Amino acid sequence: DGGITQSPKYLFRKEGQNVTLSCEQNLNHDAMYWYRQDPGQGLRLIYYSQIVNDFQKGDIAEGYSVSREKKESFPLTVTSAQKNPTAFYLCASSMGRNQETQYFGPGTRLLVL
Amino acid sequence: GQSLEQPSEVTAVEGAIVQINCTYQTSGFYGLSWYQQHDGGAPTFLSYNALDGLEETGRFSSFLSRSDSYGYLLLQELQMKDSASYFCAGANRDDKIIFGKGTRLHILP
Numbered sequence: 001d002g003g004i005t006q007s008p009k010y011l012f013r014k015e016g017q018n019v020t021l022s023c024e025q026n027l028n029h030d031a032m033y034w035y036r037q038d039p040g041q042g043l044r045l046i047y048y049s050q051i052v053n054d055f056q057k058g059d060i061a062e063g064y065s066v067s068r069e070k071k072e073s074f075p076l077t078v079t080s081a082q083k084n085p086t087a088f089y090l091c092a093s094s095m096g097r098n099q100e101t102q103y104f105g106p107g108t109r110l111l112v113l
Numbered sequence: 114g115q116s117l118e119q120p121s122e123v124t125a126v127e128g129a130i131v132q133i134n135c136t137y138q139t140s141g142f143y144g145l146s147w148y149q150q151h152d153g154g155a156p157t158f159l160s161y162n163a164l165d166g167l168e169e170t171g172r173f174s175s176f177l178s179r180s181d182s183y184g185y186l187l188l189q190e191l192q193m194k195d196s197a198s199y200f201c202a203g204a205n206r207d208d209k210i211i212f213g214k215g216t217r218l219h220i221l222p
């Protein structure tokens with residue numbers, strides 16, 4: 001079955017620690033995205049990538065970093081510079097530049113200890 | 114700035130019809146998408162309007178008027194499983210997609 005997987009489902013971060021969220025897709029989609037969702041809020045774009053080895057900042061990129069070394073993978077690192085990282089993180093992908101139709105992974109919930 | 118506005122909550126009765134509106138303030142949006150998200154779950158794509166007018170997919174329909182910067186999602190024959198949050202989203206010429214804050218749909222039996 002094709003789809004997007006994210007791991008882990010829950011992640012706990014200690015103060016000053018960097019953590020990496022995994023996102024893998026086997027849909028052969030070109031574009032991938034990372035969103036942050038806070039309770040009762042919409043989705044805010046962190047980073048996106050339309051091709052391998054290239055990515056662009058979204059609206060709230062500060063304190064986050066990404067890489068796109070393979071078409072299937074788009075990991076997100078939440079660095080210690082992100083002072084309020086507790087949120088639900090969603091990864092998505094889309095075919096080509098068709099951003100209007102995005103397929104989402106199940107999400108990772110990040111909590112700070 | 115660019116933004117999409119939706120009502121925060123809507124309540125309707127099972128079996129009825131409900132309309133969720135979305136207005137946007139931006140230049141260069143070239144279409145409107147709708148997504149459904151159940152509590153604790155991931156958003157799932159419902160529909161996309163590239164052109165003005167009504168698109169129908171089963172019990173769900175979506176409408177867009179680019180001249181009015183307005184769209185809506187219409188849900189018919191409401192079922193309890195339709196209780197969820199619904200997001201409109203627009204992509205602009207800079208290739209960035211922006212989501213509204215979502216409308217939480219409550220369905221009463």
